[in-house]
Amino acid sequence: MAEQRQAVERPLSPHLQIYRVTITMAMSILHRIVGVALYVGTALVAWWLLATATGPDAYAAFQSVAGHWVGQIILFGYTWALLHHLFGGIRYLFWDEIVGLNNKTADIVSWLALIASLGGTVIVWGIVCTSRGVI
Template structure:
């Protein structure tokens, strides 16, 4: 039985107490993007099935993927893939006990954000250059 003279245990801090940090944001976004990649894999499956089915099915996929909304979704899927990749590498480094100090963790988090954005732009620049759009 608990001793009544013992001080009450402190309550757990809630989000209003914590200072929002880049590492916190990256953790949340990493999980959300990971779930979103499941939906993105449906696009990849549709693309492969359309390519295997025949020219009519592939033309339908190309029509949807070539529209502005399709291009926006594919751009977001590219960013999600790269963001999840670089976020995963960040976690891999932490598992190896590298860059675990608060300052190093913040730098690594910002590096992952910048790498994902730069990688997405580079992939799309290369893809559009190969298509002759740029």
């Protein structure tokens, strides 16, 4: 007679409802999302460069979009995305060199990367607005 196998009790893999969201987890997910968003932003930079090279009419069309308040928000977000990805990449470089891998240091470095990206964005746009005479 054939022997029947009994089901082996195996642990279930945990899913997102079980994990507590940490700053390192959120920054890792955000780093990937921002990386994808940079592709779209780079297309806008390419449009700007092409419009600049093409002539005044093409540049005026670009400027009408970029100068609109929606365009300004997109440019602000692109600036933040660039700086966030930069500081997140620096954070990963530290981790590649086995520096700051304990939980407390990793959390601190993640917060510093987030604060630096936000602060850097405000500084860049402060300089832009000051040079334009907006402020």
